[in-house]
Each structure stands twice: as structure tokens, then as C-alpha cells.
Amino acid sequence: MSRAEIVDWATAIYEDLDFQAVRRWLEEHPGRRAAGYLPVYVPREIIHACGMLPVGIHGGGDRLDIIRGDAFYQSYICHLPRSVIELGQTGRLDMLSAALFPSTCDVIRNLSGMWKLLYPDQYVRYIDVPQVGTPELGAKFWREELEHLAGDLGRVSERPPSEDDLRASIAVYNRARRLVRALYEARSRAPWDVPTEELYLLMRAGEVVPVEQFIERMEAYLAAIEREPGRRRDNSRVVIVGAFCEQPPLGLIKTIERAGCYIVDDDFLLGNRFLAGDVPELGDPLTALADSFVRGAMRSSVLYEPDPAGKRRLMKERVEAARADGIIFAAASFCDPALLDRPMLRRGAEEAGIPCIAFKYAENSGQFQQFREQAGTFSDAIKLWGGE
Numbered sequence: 305m306s307r308a309e310i311v312d313w314a315t316a317i318y319e320d321l322d323f324q325a326v327r328r329w330l331e332e333h334p335g336r337r338a339a340g341y342l343p344v345y346v347p348r349e350i351i352h353a354c355g356m357l358p359v360g361i362h363g364g365g366d367r368l369d370i371i372r373g374d375a376f377y378q379s380y381i382c383h384l385p386r387s388v389i390e391l392g393q394t395g396r397l398d399m400l401s402a403a404l405f406p407s408t409c410d411v412i413r414n415l416s417g418m419w420k421l422l423y424p425d426q427y428v429r430y431i432d433v434p435q436v437g438t439p440e441l442g443a444k445f446w447r448e449e450l451e452h453l454a455g456d457l458g459r460v461s462e463r464p465p466s467e468d469d470l471r472a473s474i475a476v477y478n479r480a481r482r483l484v485r486a487l488y489e490a491r492s493r494a495p496w497d498v499p500t501e502e503l504y505l506l507m508r509a510g511e512v513v514p515v516e517q518f519i520e521r522m523e524a525y526l527a528a529i530e531r532e533p534g535r536r537r538d539n540s541r542v543v544i545v546g547a548f549c550e551q552p553p554l555g556l557i558k559t560i561e562r563a564g565c566y567i568v569d570d571d572f573l574l575g576n577r578f579l580a581g582d583v584p585e586l587g588d589p590l591t592a593l594a595d596s597f598v599r600g601a602m603r604s605s606v607l608y609e610p611d612p613a614g615k616r617r618l619m620k621e622r623v624e625a626a627r628a629d630g631i632i633f634a635a636a637s638f639c640d641p642a643l644l645d646r647p648m649l650r651r652g653a654e655e656a657g658i659p660c661i662a663f664k665y666a667e668n669s670g671q672f673q674q675f676r677e678q679a680g681t682f683s684d685a686i687k688l689w690g691g692e
């Protein structure tokens with residue numbers, strides 16, 4: 305497949321708010337079921353091992369008018385929950401048999417409660433990920449949660465997973481994780497070959513289609529960028545921080561890159577990379593998943609950081625790893641986890657002499673002029689003065 309064909313395929317999935325790809329999969333696989341999940345992380349291996357299709361739900365972005373969703377929420381919270389409610393209330397998520405709400409913040413907790421009341425026929429679970437400083441305690445707690453989830457989803461799907469099913473699912477997601485890492489590394493090495501707009505679309509499609517198809521498309525894209533390299537520009541290299549839950553509109557990602565900033569690391573769609581390494585494929589699969597989470601989850605605002613100075617150091621570590629010139633703090637308006645962390649992260653970055661700018665967006669922001677000017681000026685300033 306050519307690069308353009310892969311991007312067109314991913315764009316069509318991204319734009320389809322009716323989740324036709326999921327509906328087709330369900331038609332083609334009678335008796336199978338789909339489980340939706342919200343950002344940031346759920347153990348998709350468990351959903352897959354139950355024979356279900358995991359479906360990432362990221363709101364309606366800038367493509368959905370909010371008519372009913374506003375009635376459920378006050379104005380001073382982020383946009384994501386009202387657009388997820390809108391998707392639900394317009395029947396666009398009626399193909400789901402389960403909905404999982406990972407513990408990122410109170411908004412998601414409330415949304416999971418609303419979902420239970422609104423959709424009593426769906427299995428709804430608030431996923432309490434471990435938030436403790438002791439890995440042994442966190443792993444014990446998380447393994448019990450995983451066991452509970454596997455039991456419940458096994459009943460929903462009527463296919464309770466065996467240990468071999470779970471190990472096979474871990475293996476297939478390990479393959480996907482390796483390819484995701486390869487794509488992120490390729491972008492960091494040569495961001496002109498892997499524009500973030502394309503990488504983002506591919507990652508987003510990967511949250512809707514079966515993981516096996518995602519693997520094929522990632523392999524095809526890696527082959528396509530070898531055949532069709534991009535043209536190098538004199539851009540600055542930046543890390544985007546804070547966009548882990550409500551996603552920015554695609555136009556904002558394009559705007560940042562076209563204003564002269566190569567995005568060489570980000571926290572968009574973090575669930576695809578939340579477990580930093582491979583999960584062991586031997587031994588007890590639930591213990592393997594639990595240990596991988598507590599020892600290898602990506603550090604982000606949605607997880608407890610036991611070391612008080614850890615957050616301040618984090619930006620320097622990420623910038624060095626990505627060989628970036630600066631940081632753009634970009635978070636959804638009213639996003640508590642991102643905006644409460646921002647002063648700490650920014651202070652750490654500034655102490656390390658890393659140039660930074662910050663702005664807020666909503667998933668339905670439609671005007672990008674202000675972002676274009678900020679990102680363009682930032683890129684020029686980095687080129688002229690670096691970290692001075």
C-alpha cells in the first residue's frame with residue numbers, strides 16, 4: 305500500500321462518527337461483541353482475549369454538534385464528556401456491549417455513573433488503576449482488578465478467556481507495541497518522513513480496527529516511508545505535553561507542524577504506548593500485565609508520582625530522549641490533571657533551560673490563527689536563540 309492509501313484509510317475511520325468499521329466487524333463476526341473504552345489506558349489484551357473488539361472512544365472532536373450533551377454538564381469542565389454523551393444519545397455507540405472508563409479524573413468517574421443510568425443494558429465499569437508508591441501493593445491490587453474484569457467481560461462475551469487466550473492476546477499486543485515504538489522512533493529520527501498528522505491518524509484508526517489489522521497497516525506504513533521519504537525542512541523539534549485525554553482537533557496538530565515545529569514526542573493517544581516495554585508472554589498472564597503496568601507504565605499526569613521531584617525532572621528527561629529543542633504545553637481547557645501538573649512540569653523545564661510555550665484548546669476548537677502565530681514565533685525564537 306502507498307503512504308497516501310494508508311492515510312486515506314485512517315482518515316476515513318477517524319472521520320466516521322458512526323463507527324461503521326466496528327459495525328461491519330460485528331456483522332462479519334456474528335455472536336462477537338465490542339467494548340468501548342475512554343482515554344487513557346485500559347488493558348485491551350483482556351478485551352481481545354474475550355473475543356471482543358476494543359474500541360477507543362475519544363469524543364466527537366470538531367465534527368459533532370453538541371445538542372443534548374450540554375444538558376448533562378456544567379459549562380466549566382472539559383469538552384470530552386459532553387461529546388461522548390452526545391455520541392451515546394444519538395445512538396452512535398449503540399453497538400457496544402461494554403463501556404470502560406479508566407480513572408483519570410472525577411469527570412470520567414461521573415461519566416461512568418451517568419453511563420450506567422443511561423445504558424443499563426451495557427456492561428459499564430470504572431477502571432481503578434493502581435495509584436500507589438509501592439509496586440508490590442499496586443501489582444497485587446491491579447491483578448485482582450484484571451481478574452475481575454476478565455471474569456465480567458468473559459460473561460458479556462460468553463467467551464471466558466483461558467490463560468492461553470490471554471497469553472496469545474499479550475503476544476499480539478506486544479507486536480503492536482513494538483511497531484508503535486518503531487513508528488515513534490522513526491518520527492523522532494526523521495520527522496519529515498513521519499508527519500505527526502499521519503502518525504496520529506494511523507494511531508487513531510488503530511484504536512477502532514482489530515489489532516491484527518492495525519499491525520498490518522503499521523508495517524505497511526513503515527515500508528511506505530522507506531519508499532517515499534519526505535522532504536526535510538528547517539523546523540524546530542518540539543515535545544507536546546498535556547494532550548493525553550481530550551484530543552486536540554487534527555487541524556491544531558497540522559497547524560503546529562506547518563508553523564515550523566516538528567513534533568518529535570507527544571502524549572496524544574497515550575494508551576497505545578502506556579506500557580513502555582513488552583509484557584512477558586510466559587507465566588501467569590494477569591500477573592504479567594499487572595507487573596508491566598506498575599513497573600513500566602509511562603509517567604504522566606494520570607498516574608501518581610511517588611518522587612516529589614520526579615515531575616520536575618520529567619520534562620528534561622523527555623526532551624533529552626527526543627533530542628527536542630523545546631516544549632509546547634497543550635492541554636484541554638478545564639483538564640484538571642493536565643493543568644494542575646503544568647506549573648510543576650513547566651518549572652522543571654525552565655530550570656533546565658528548556659524553551660516552553662503553553663496554550664489550551666478544546667477538541668472542537670475551529671480557529672487556529674492564534675496557535676499558528678504562537679507556534680511559529682516559538683519555532684523562530686528557538687532557531688534564533690535556542691534556550692537562551
Ligand code: SF4
Pocket residue numbers: 382383384385408409410411412549550636638639640641642
Ligand atoms: S480532558 Fe482532563 S478533565 Fe477532561 S475527562 Fe479528560 S482527564 Fe478528565
